[in-house]
Structure formats: C-alpha cells, structure tokens
Amino acid sequence: MKKQGEDEKGVRVAIYCRMATDNDEGRGLEMQKGQLRRYAQAHGYAVAAEVSEVAKGLSLDRPGIRELLGLAGQGCIGEILVANLSRISRNTAVLLRFEEMLGKQNVRLNALQGNPLAGFRGIEEVFRKQEK
Numbered sequence: 001m002k003k004q005g006e007d008e009k010g011v012r013v014a015i016y017c018r019m020a021t022d023n024d025e026g027r028g029l030e031m032q033k034g035q036l037r038r039y040a041q042a043h044g045y046a047v048a049a050e051v052s053e054v055a056k057g058l059s060l061d062r063p064g065i066r067e068l069l070g071l072a073g074q075g076c077i078g079e080i081l082v083a084n085l086s087r088i089s090r091n092t093a094v095l096l097r098f099e100e101m102l103g104k105q106n107v108r109l110n111a112l113q114g115n116p117l118a119g120f121r122g123i124e125e126v127f128r129k130q131e132k
Contacts, residue, residue, distance in 0.1 A: 011078045012048040013040055013110075014071050018064065018087045022054040029054070032083045039112055040081060048077050057089045060098055072105040079108045 017032035029052045053064035071077045
C-alpha cells in the first residue's frame with residue numbers, strides 16, 4: 001500500500017529554491033535546482049514540483065511557501081527538498097513552525113546539508129517527558 005506522497009516511482013518530492021536577491025541573474029537558483037535534481041535522482045525520488053522564488057526568508061508569507069503548503073495539503077508530495085534549511089528561513093522559530101505545518105500533512109522537510117531541527121526535536125521530546 002502506497003503512502004500519501006508516494007507513487008510507483010517512489011516518494012514524490014517538491015524541490016524548493018530561494019534567493020534573497022536576484023543579483024546573479026538566476027544562477028544561484030539554477031545551481032540549487034541542479035543540485036536538488038541530482039540528489040532526488042540519486043535517491044529514487046520522483047520530482048512532482050519545482051518551486052523557486054526570489055524573496056526574503058523572514059516569514060512564511062511568501063508565494064513559494066504557500067505553493068508548497070498547498071501541494072502538501074493536497075497530498076501531492078511526501079517530502080520537500082531544500083539545499084539548506086536557510087532557504088526556508090534563518091529564524092529557528094519560523095523553521096519549526098513550517099516543519100510542524102508540514103508534519104500535520106505527513107510531509108517531511110529534507111535539507112541536503114542536514115537537518116539540525118531533528119536534534120532539537122529530540123531534546124524537545126526529552127523535556128516534554130520530564131514535565132509529565
């Protein structure tokens with residue numbers, strides 16, 4: 001039985017790329033896309049969508065993020081690939097809120113450079129158990 005966000009090709013992913021400014025004529029976005037496409041292919045992911053934008057990462061109120069959340073809510077993807085978590089936001093609270101929103105849709109956030117939020121979530125769980 002296939003899970004939400006999977007098909008015969010494997011996990012369906014959305015690739016997300018962001019640059020704060022476009023002073024390199026889109027080369028930074030294309031570099032991120034290429035890196036993420038290669039990663040997806042190497043790991044057997046099916047790329048269902050590619051979302052890129054030039055925007056500040058200060059909040060989640062951006063067209064690209066809304067598109068990702070829409071794809072997640074519709075069950076079109078099982079994972080979002082980013083080159084680095086800073087592409088979503090450099091603010092840890094904003095990142096945690098985004099990850100929580102995705103989790104409610106059973107969608108994972110995967111950063112090629114690792115996900116330090118996973119360690120934070122482990123620490124958070126330890127404190128939660130101690131409070132009980």
